[in-house]
Amino acid sequence: MNRIQAIVLTGLLWSTGVVCSVSAGDDGVVDFNREVRPILAENCFYCHGQDGNKRQGELRLDQRQAALDRRAIVPADVAGSVMLQRVHSTDADLQMPPPNSGRTLTEQQKQTLQRWIEQGAKYSEHWAFTVPQSPAVPVVRNTAWVRNPIDSFVLSRLESEGLQPAPEADRAVLIRRLSIDLTGLPPTPQEVDAFVASTDPMAWEQLVDRLLSSPHYGERMALPWLDAARYADSNGFQQDGDTWQWIWRDWLVSALNQDLPFDQLTIWQLAGDLLPDPTTEQKIASGFNRNHLLNGEGGAIPEEQRWVILFDRMETTATTWLGLTLNCAQCHDHKYDPLTQRDYYSLLDGFNRVPESGTPQYFSSRIRVAAPFLEVPSAAFLQRQEELQAAINMADEQIRAATADEFQKWQEAVQVTGALPGGDALPAALKLLLVKPAADRSAEEQSAVQSELRKLFDQKVVPSMKDRVPAIGQKEQAAGRLAEFRADQLPRVMIMSDAQPRETRILNRGDYLTPGDKVEFSTPAFLPALPADAPRNRLGFARWLVSGQHPLTARVQVNRMWQYFFGTGLVRTSEDLGVQSEYPEHLPLLDWLATEFPSRGWSLKQMHRLIVTSAAYRQSSRVTPELSLRDPENRLMARASRFRMPAMILRDWALATAGLLDVRIGGPPVYPYQPDGIWESLAITKERDFTYPASSGNDLYRRSLYTFWRRTVGPANMFDASNRQACRVRMTP
Known part of the structure; x- marks a missing residue:
């Protein structure tokens, strides 16, 4: 069905x-x-x-x-x-x-x-295309159950259906539930015992605040963003070159921990590079839309691949922020939503200004990166680079010392261009160069010149400078080591840039070889217009999304928050709030949350706190026969929902429970245990070495967030994870 x-x-x-x-x-x-x-x-x-x-x-x-x-x-x-x-x-x-x-x-x-x-x-008009208005909080009979307005909306619906909410879950269950949701790590036995034994009426709120302040909060909340951003550590396709996009991943974790307001999180990721005097962080943030597949195959046509990337960028942005499916408008007017093909390409014009070719231009032994990118050297890189440069500098000093005398003689020789200072005598070695032009010479003079030339070229070849000065060879070797080190070890994160404006035309049937009418940047006609003073580019688009008068942005995000904490969104189809979407079971609650989000400064942490401190979140998940019959999918929220723990979190819990988990935050990806031969099976040519570089020591037990994610074959121990080849915002059971 x-x-x-x-x-x-x-x-x-x-x-x-x-x-x-x-x-x-x-x-x-x-x-x-x-x-x-x-x-x-x-x-x-x-x-x-x-x-x-x-x-x-x-x-x-x-x-x-x-x-x-x-x-x-x-x-x-x-x-x-x-x-x-x-x-x-x-x-x-x-x-x-x-x-x-x-x-x-x-x-x-x-x-x-x-x-x-x-x-x-x-x-x-379709409910999602109207600007949400904050509804009045319902009046309910069972006021004792209500902990915040969320509960009033949920309980009002339950009471209208003759249902009662489930009792509160056991405290041991609650602390585990909250830990899964806010940090993805299990509470210690001591933490469980302390919470169960606490008589402090604010114990739950204090626990919530402590977990929201944990540095592991950002790691947990980053996981759905990584799926939406189709983040991976390689490009895909046959060569599947590695990237340094983990720099963007680390920025995301940090931004979530700092509770960067969602409006800024949006602007930075969609247009951080276009902000006035953008910081390094803002440029890195724009890497959200460079987390795409990158085709480095020999037969790849750059312009075709550039359009593939553009289409992917449009679909990812629309799914993540608008909650709409735009891809069919590549070829024709949308069959369901009021989006025309002209609307599609007019919006695409804002993304069609990146100076990219569609294929990687930067190669090293394992890295495949496409411009534009930003060099982001780490402290360890700078230290090693300084050591390698020191070897070059030392060789330079040795070369200067060894060649000082010869250089002085050579300099004196080549500086003579005519009569010597103070006289008209010339060095004998230069007389040959100052004879008359060949056309004016006599036979005897010509013979003399040729005789002198033969003497010159018959002389024994002087040993090369490299043979006489070993430091020259040492310098060349040191310079080679530095160049190789920079190529493989200097992180270059792919970012956005508008340095190359292009003319955008509607593509007939989505074929880049058959361009049609020219279009200029604009937002879809069925949505509120871009303000007259807004820049007609990605920055104007990003600000428009979070203007507070946009009908979709806040609804899309709070619906996904509900999906995150309750397993299913208030609109089940969290990737699509368009005409074919499911009608919300709790539309007043959805709109209340959508208006509450910007009123709270677009704070993700405040919204998460609001949800997890509700009585609805704290319900038991026990199912009564009546509820099983009347509401088998728990759309009315008369109990807590049961849904699978993500594989990445399950692995982290297992490692933590065993006392093995390394909780260091950030850094390059690691390579934990996986069966032999999985990567090696990808090596169909000798161009690329796919030997799995297994980590050692504590790196084997880092959080799953940091496991290297190869697009052509995902981590073997994460069975239900996204393949990270396309934007994904809802996991289907």
């Missing part, structure tokens, strides 16, 4: 008592966004939506006036509405959806459409 079918079947299941949601409002009015739009989006918009290239019969059902003009819908006139006639028809030539489409409407869905038309067929 797909997600839309799950929604529209809700009303049908209600009649059997399986779920507790009702399909119409309390007043009996059909809710267009909740009940009708999902039916139309799933069954009708593909052929009768905004994509003119695929539209059938010149009929649009995504716009009310267009549907009325074609009399597909006649408000309050069931018999006169052609859409209903076709929906109820049994004639294969007339029936809608067509029998061969693979889509059918249930009787419940047909009745929903009929009641909607009877009530006037009113359309509403």
Whole structure:
């Protein structure tokens, strides 16, 4: 069952008592966004939506006036509405959806459409495309259960369904739950005992604050960001060259620990390089959109690969911040969301200014990096570079000392260009160079010149300077060691830059070889316009996202916070809040959180604290038979949800429990144990050595966050992890 079918079947299941949601409002009015739009989006918009290239019969059902003009819908006139006639028809030539489409409407869905038309067929703008307004906090009967406004919203819904929240979980369970969520590390037995025994009424809040202040908080919260950013330590494809993008990863962990406000986190990652006098950190932050695959194959066409990267960059940015799927608009107008192909390429223009070729230009024995990049030398690198440079300087001193006398003689010889100072005599060795031009010489003079030349070239060859001065060879060797060291060891993190503006054109069917109309940067027309004084580039776009008047950004982020702490978002489809998304089970709560986020200074830590101090978060996960029947997926939040611990966290817990975990933070990736032959199987040519460089000592037991992530084959001990080849914001069970 797909997600839309799950929604529209809700009303049908209600009649059997399986779920507790009702399909119409309390007043009996059909809710267009909740009940009708999902039916139309799933069954009708593909052929009768905004994509003119695929539209059938010149009929649009995504716009009310267009549907009325074609009399597909006649408000309050069931018999006169052609859409209903076709929906109820049994004639294969007339029936809608067509029998061969693979889509059918249930009787419940047909009745929903009929009641909607009877009530006037009113359309509403998609709920996610309107700026959220903070709703009033509901008044509930069981006020003793409420710890903050989140609980009022949850409890209000439960009370309307005749349900009660689960009791609070055991304290030992709670401290483990919170530790998993905020640091990804287990509490010590002593910490568990102390919390269980505490009678301090603020013990939970104190525990929350301590874990939020832990340096391991940033490591835990970085994991979903790494999946969204498709972060890896290599480029992918056959050569799968290594990178230094771990520098961006370390910046991210630090930024999360410092609680860099989300609006700044957004601006820095999307356009840190475009800020006035950007700092090194801001430039590194822009590496978010350089965490893409990079094709270094011999047959790769640079311009084609550049467009592949551009498309990936658009999809990653849209999924992460807008919660929309834009990729189909590469080739045509979006079939469901109100996004045109022109909208797509107009937005892409802001990303089409990076001076990149699409393939790596910087090579070393193992590294493949594409410009633009930023050199970020570490203290250890600078120390080693100084040592290697010292060897070169020492050789220089030895060379100068050994060649001082010869250099003086050579200098005296070559400085003579005519008569010597104070006289008209010339050194005999230079007489040959000062004879008359050949055309003016007599035969005897010409013979004399040739005789002198023969004498010159018949002389014994003087030993080379390198043979006579060993320090010269030593210097060359030292310089070679320094060059090789810089090539392999000087970290170069790939970043963004707008140094190469390009003309952007709409690509016919998404083919870079068939450009069409020229476009200028702009944001999608169905969303609020960019302010008139905003720069028309990535910086203007990033600021627009977090302006506070954007309908999607805050909703997308708080929905993912809910997904993080409860297993499933308030909107299940956290990657897509567009027309085909699931209707939120708790829309008022979603909008309240979305307005609360910017009002709290876009502080991630404050929002996380708000969620984990709620009574809803502290519930037991025990399932009663009644809840199992009425709300099997726990969408109403009458208990705590059960969901899998991520493999990376499971490994960290195992190491910590065994007393082996090395909790050092940051640095280059490490290579823990893995079965033999996994990397080696990638070596189909001799161009690249894929021998696994297993770590030793404590590096074997670093947190999983720091495990080297090869795109062509992920870490062998992380079975449910993203492959990091594309943006991923939701793990499917």
